[in-house]
Amino acid sequence: MKSLRQLYKIGVGPSSSHTMGPVKAAERFLSEHGCCDSYVVTLMGSLAMTGKGHGTDVAVKRAFGHRPVKVVFDKQTKCVVHPNTMELAGYNGKTEVARMQVFSIGGGDILVAGESYAEGEDVYPQGSFEEIKLFCRANNLRYCQYALQCEGEELLEYMRQIWRVMQQCVKDGLVAEGVLPGGLNVQRRAKKLLSELNDASRHTTRDRILAAYAFATGEQNASGGTVVTAPTCGSSGVVPAVLMYAKQQQAFSDEEICRALLTAGIVGNVVKTNASVSGAECGCQAEIGTATAMAAAALAELYGMTLDEIEYSAEVALEHQLGLTCDPVGGLVQIPCIERNAVGAMRAVNAASLATFLADSRKISFDTVVKAMYETGRDISDKYRETAVGGLAKVYK
Numbered sequence: 001m002k003s004l005r006q007l008y009k010i011g012v013g014p015s016s017s018h019t020m021g022p023v024k025a026a027e028r029f030l031s032e033h034g035c036c037d038s039y040v041v042t043l044m045g046s047l048a049m050t051g052k053g054h055g056t057d058v059a060v061k062r063a064f065g066h067r068p069v070k071v072v073f074d075k076q077t078k079c080v081v082h083p084n085t086m087e088l089a090g091y092n093g094k095t096e097v098a099r100m101q102v103f104s105i106g107g108g109d110i111l112v113a114g115e116s117y118a119e120g121e122d123v124y125p126q127g128s129f130e131e132i133k134l135f136c137r138a139n140n141l142r143y144c145q146y147a148l149q150c151e152g153e154e155l156l157e158y159m160r161q162i163w164r165v166m167q168q169c170v171k172d173g174l175v176a177e178g179v180l181p182g183g184l185n186v187q188r189r190a191k192k193l194l195s196e197l198n199d200a201s202r203h204t205t206r207d208r209i210l211a212a213y214a215f216a217t218g219e220q221n222a223s224g225g226t227v228v229t230a231p232t233c234g235s236s237g238v239v240p241a242v243l244m245y246a247k248q249q250q251a252f253s254d255e256e257i258c259r260a261l262l263t264a265g266i267v268g269n270v271v272k273t274n275a276s277v278s279g280a281e282c283g284c285q286a287e288i289g290t291a292t293a294m295a296a297a298a299l300a301e302l303y304g305m306t307l308d309e310i311e312y313s314a315e316v317a318l319e320h321q322l323g324l325t326c327d328p329v330g331g332l333v334q335i336p337c338i339e340r341n342a343v344g345a346m347r348a349v350n351a352a353s354l355a356t357f358l359a360d361s362r363k364i365s366f367d368t369v370v371k372a373m374y375e376t377g378r379d380i381s382d383k384y385r386e387t388a389v390g391g392l393a394k395v396y397k
């Protein structure tokens with residue numbers, strides 16, 4: 001498994017696979033072919049179907065800067081290798097002098113055709129959750145300590161930075177007002193959710209706070225704000241919402257929360273390594289489902305739960321989102337995405353709670369549910385994998 005630095009990335013929304021990945025592809029291409037007269041970038045598959053709504057063309061053009069570049073949305077060509085495929089070509093006059101095929105594989109990572117996925121070294125010797133748990137048990141480690149043992153104590157400083165950005169994003173989202181860009185006329189709601197807290201009956205208070213925090217990040221992401229992929233931009237609101245809530249309600253320190261982020265990172269990394277965190281590849285179960293599992297594990301870490309209970313928290317959080325489709329209305333990361341972050345945050349709290357009294361009798365391991373999620377995702381029709389032609393994206397008028 002790669003470093004947690006590869007999982008938690010600071011970047012600009014609204015989409016890790018549709019903006020961060022393509023920008024990285026453009027930068028990679030320009031680093032090798034920066035002196036052409038002109039360029040053509042062809043977006044295919046999900047990148048073509050929802051690239052407009054996600055702002056892929058705008059992000060790619062920005063990455064090319066002053067260079068002349070044309071962005072083409074090719075909705076016809078079938079993507080046989082990966083649903084997020086792009087081709088970058090450079091021209092001198094009318095002659096093509098360079099071409100590169102790149103796959104945006106999720107969470108802002110890219111894979112260049114013909115290369116193996118080499119972004120960053122493998123720093124974790126164990127590849128499955130079971131192996132990690134057995135190693136931790138044998139060495140009397142918690143998952144967060146295991147992460148530090150594999151990556152070095154300096155990883156904590158990186159997590160402090162990640163936590164600062166997450167908190168700032170929530171704070172910014174809680175004061176922002178107005179309508180989100182894109183034409184759906186979606187009103188920002190985070191500030192209102194929190195300001196109406198006093199009117200809420202006691203039993204809805206927790207959910208209202210969690211929703212406000214999740215909406216804050218989701219709305220910042222939708223408007224092109226700075227977010228942390230956890231594990232993606234579209235699902236970036238779940239983990240911060242749960243951790244902000246835990247910090248404020250139970251006075252956990254920032255240091256404790258950074259360690260919880262490490263535990264969440266191990267969970268996210270297992271999914272990213274053995275399955276996918278890409279909505280275009282496996283539907284929303286891979287994005288919000290994984291984010292919910294990460295948040296549940298983080299909370300379980302904060303509560304000092306056992307290794308088994310942490311695993312169960314993550315497992316139950318993902319298991320009950322199996323089959324969740326990706327059907328963003330208008331190809332924008334707004335409906336159902338923003339609200340889905342709030343639902344994910346609430347489910348994460350419930351999952352950690354269930355783990356305190358059900359972990360002993362469980363039958364399904366986290367690795368099993370990750371495998372099921374991947375197989376389910378590959379079986380889902382591509383109408384429900386970030387193409388915006390099925391589900392809500394189709395029936396919402």
Ligand code: SF4
Pocket residue numbers: 234235278279280283284285287288325326327328333334336337340386
């Ligand atoms: S529906 Fe889920 S996977 Fe699809 S864009 Fe929205 S958050 Fe991402």
